[in-house]
Amino acid sequence: MFIATITGIILKILPMGAVGIIGIAVTALTGVLDPENSGNAIAYSLSGFANTTIWLIVLAFFIARGFIKTGLGSRIPFLFLRIDITYCSMILKIDFWLARCPYNPLLLSGI
Known part of the structure; x- marks a missing residue:
């Protein structure tokens, strides 16, 4: 997900903010950060904003x-x-x- 987000920013497919939000949303929805406990996927995805x-x-x-x-x-x-x-x-x-x-x-x- 990280590589896809960085690639999207470099290629300027969408504005940088939109690519970042899409990357965070896809990470939260797929549960990549915590596969065992998918209930914390959104919390882990948004924890960087703290x-x-x-x-x-x-x-x-x-x-x-x-x-x-x-x-x-x-x-x-x-x-x-x-x-x-x-x-x-x-x-x-x-x-x-x-x-x-x-x-x-x-x-x-x-x-």
Whole structure:
């Protein structure tokens, strides 16, 4: 099931969320995770959502998507440019670097 879900995400058959939900549903319905006790199949399938690390990863995707869609990653360096427009080019280079530092780990695409 895991390989099928990853393959579906890579091939972009459906949006990533839909492929993930289908993968969870098929895993829960077939009882792959706990063949002896099929009553716990749904609980085992959904137990990953109780993990805080998973939610951290999901939020990182949301924040990165927001930075890309709004163009905030490009606007912050231009704000520094507008403030320091009279200084030399070395200060501008430092400003660009400082402007990208705080939120670079949040961006999954590295933009």
